[in-house]
Amino acid sequence: MLTAAICTIGDEILIGQIVDTNSSHISRALNSIGVKVRYMNSFGDERSEIISNLDQALSQNDIVIVTGGLGPTKDDITKSALAELYGSTGFYQDEAQFEIVKRIVTRRGIELSDLNRAQASVPQGSIVIPNQLGTAPCIVFRFPEERYPHRPTLYSLPGVPFEAIGLLPDVISDIKSHYQLADIHHKTLVTFGIPESTLAKQIEPWEDALPEDIKLAYLPNPIVGVRLRLSTYGGVKDEEIRRIDTEFEKLREMLGDAIYGEGEDTLQIVIGKHLKNKGMTLSAAESCTGGKIASLLTSVAGASQYFYGSVTSYDNSIKENILGVPHEIIAQHGAVSRECVEAMAKGVNRIMNTNFAVATSGIAGPGGGSPEKPVGTAWLAVAYHDKTTGKDEVISKKVAFNSSREVNIDRFASNALNLLRLYLESH
Amino acid sequence: MLTAAICTIGDEILIGQIVDTNSSHISRALNSIGVKVRYMNSFGDERSEIISNLDQALSQNDIVIVTGGLGPTKDDITKSALAELYGSTGFYQDEAQFEIVKRIVTRRGIELSDLNRAQASVPQGSIVIPNQLGTAPCIVFRFPEERYPHRPTLYSLPGVPFEAIGLLPDVISDIKSHYQLADIHHKTLVTFGIPESTLAKQIEPWEDALPEDIKLAYLPNPIVGVRLRLSTYGGVKDEEIRRIDTEFEKLREMLGDAIYGEGEDTLQIVIGKHLKNKGMTLSAAESCTGGKIASLLTSVAGASQYFYGSVTSYDNSIKENILGVPHEIIAQHGAVSRECVEAMAKGVNRIMNTNFAVATSGIAGPGGGSPEKPVGTAWLAVAYHDKTTGKDEVISKKVAFNSSREVNIDRFASNALNLLRLYLESH
Secondary structure, eight states, X not given: OOEEEEEEEOHHHHTTSSOOXXXXXXXXXXXXXXXXXXXXXXXXXXXXXXXXXHHHHHHHOSXXXXXSSOSSSTTXXXXXXXXXXXXXXXXEEOHHHHHHHHHHHHHTTOOOOXXXXXXXXXXXXXXXXXXXXXXXXXXXEEOOTTTOTTOOEEEEXXXXXXXXXXXXXXXXXXXXXXXXXXXXXXXXXXXXXXXXXXXXXXXXXXXXXXXXXXXXXXXXXXXXXXXXXXXXXXXXXXXXXXXXXXXXXXXXXXXXXXXXXXTTOOHHHHHHHHHXXXXXXXXXXXXXXXXXXXXXXXXXXXXXXXXXXXXXXXXXXXHHHTTOOOHXXXXXXXXSSHHHHHHHHHXXXXXXXXXXXXXXXXXXXXXXXXSSSOTTEXXXXXEEEOTTXXXXXXXXXXXXXXXXXXXXXXXXXXXXXXXXXXXXXXO | OOEEEEEEEOHHHHTTSSOOOHHHHHHHHHHHTTOEEEEEEEEOSXXXXXXXXXXXXXXXXXXXXXXXXXXXXXXXXXXXXHHHHHTOOOEEEOHHHHHHHHHHHHHTTOOOOHHHHHTTEEETTOEEEOOTTSSSOEEEEEOOTTTOTTOOEEEEEOSSHHHHXXXXXXXXXXXXXXXXXXXXXXXXXXXXXXXXXXXXXXXXHHHHTSOTTOEEEEEEETTTEEEEEEEEESSOHHHHHHHHHHHHHHHHHHHGGGEEEETTOOHHHHHHHHHHHHTOOEEEXXXXXXXXXXXXXXXXXXXXXXXXEEEEEOSHHHHHHTTOOOHHHHHHHOSSSHHHHHHHHHHHHHHHTOSXXXXXXXXXXXXXXXXXXXXXXXXXXXEEEOTTTOOEEEEEEEEEOOSOHHHHHHHHHHHHHHHHHHHHHTO
């Protein structure tokens, strides 16, 4: 099986000013074509560090993918380190990339600088995969047998995430056309609502009975839920996928509606599919989640087909004046109450003229809260307005978490979406 | 200077199912106390990989921080690998952590399982920093001189981000109390609105004149803007900070209001400070940003003091019926127009009875768009309602980007916030 190392260059990662999201995308893409990522590595902008780390990565792996260190500013020295490592005698200007640089600079309405021009200059002996989305190209080095007996390939990508991700399909094509690839098969089910440890206990007998060569992994995420992934290496594709499906069928029987999707499904994607199938519309009224639910729903391309809009009613005056929550409800029960959140859901459904609505009201922290309603408490509601009968149906649920403000908001939002997902599945 | 390695264990990172956000937090914390992070490393759940990678990290560094591999499920084998590496003869139950495990399990309303109990069991010879936020503790191994001459310390943290981050202050205290620390000084200015390459060109003379020992780094981020960080190692703290301040003063003169803050400042934090100082309130009307602006504004604890709420008007009916955008405006100019976004801003200010409002309308993609208004185009507006005179003031701006849906949304949102920030600074 081909192996790969993913290397990230840049002091900005080592000092923690930015999070490396590229490596995750790259490893997923490599995985999908059966290339095993053995390790990921981040190191600093120093020439000797770059050379020794990349030399080690090339010695041990068939494919090395490097991100970062190609920006236009002076703290980047990757390109000359790569030239040294490869033994390039100089640099040349890649014309395809230079045209893109000129186009981008012109569109930004700025003058072409030497720094921009330098972006299209690459070491002799390397080839370029042009980057349509930015000024720095992907530079490909195919190392000869004299250098490393297994003739590895190094791909150097810009560090800007959407540029690196934009170049990935071309990198994957290049790998596919230059290597004989082994097979990897995996499939993922996505669950929501059962904590990881409870889930593990619940499916223990099933897990213990799994064939030796089928590997299970738990991938928990506060917004998505727990993903369960089964993998096998080698074998015949159809047969292996059939074996995984057979195991997942057993799991579906055990977990029921806690399973909501497969692969890259998220709650907002699945909700979108349900609404499109029903030809129905959705709105949201958010207090403690402060726009997070709307933001998740609209992260799905095409959400405008079913998502009409939302009201973030952070101040109680907005709950009353715009969503029409009766003043007495807030006075009597408080904003974090079943009564308030149900009125919010019904209210937003009414003012936006939608079929379904989801609402939240809670305390994300760190401040606020009381002994009865501590930080981390939220009420969630889902309302359905039947346009034929004019009747409203509403369900609600209280949740309590113990996380940071950010994670509490994420959990309130995903639990509200899950309440909606379950409601849509049963109506 | 003390050096550190940050190691992340888990196939879920190598196959790209989750993004490692922990390492960034950890490196920032280490950096702040003058510990230099030499590298970060992610590798798989295999015993031999874990042992060889950690052995290498311990050989080369004073401090090794490990995250991941401590969850309750079966794909975790880190703890026994750590025991083997340290030479532990067995395991013991840490009573403090066991009490926390019982408390958490009880609150979740689930039964205490063997898997839960095992979380409080740690290798002999290690000590525990209890984890109040989850079941797996931080396990500390102080290696003796016989093992590694420089007597490094290894901290093993759970992989769940808010738990790992929650434990960090205790880890940092532990490091401070066990090591003599060298000094690192850095200070960061945050800019918005100038692309990295233009900025680099603009400040080139200043950068060229920087003293040799003051290091500059560019840290671009589509939401925050470009951070400029100056660092020095060693020296006397007050003197070094004064030297950095002197350099930054020159930069402030060159960049003017493109600089909006320092350190960890974000646009939403700075906007919050301005509004609190003025004692004024804010609302938002979002179309293409779909809740992102509200979500950013409410990510700041205490935002309820000045942020009243928002309307996500994804469907045009919401723009008309709730925000009161005249039908003729949309019919004549379209939803993505100066006229529409200005009406949205004034409308939300009116219905929420706020002083300031920010609004967006654009095309995030991938679908939609036209030759005149391609994907990536958005109109942004800021409105001010003078409650004494009853007069409205509104400014607007068109932006155009060329990114993925996700990044387009981020950029629309941050540019709208920056328009608001500039407006607040001059009013």
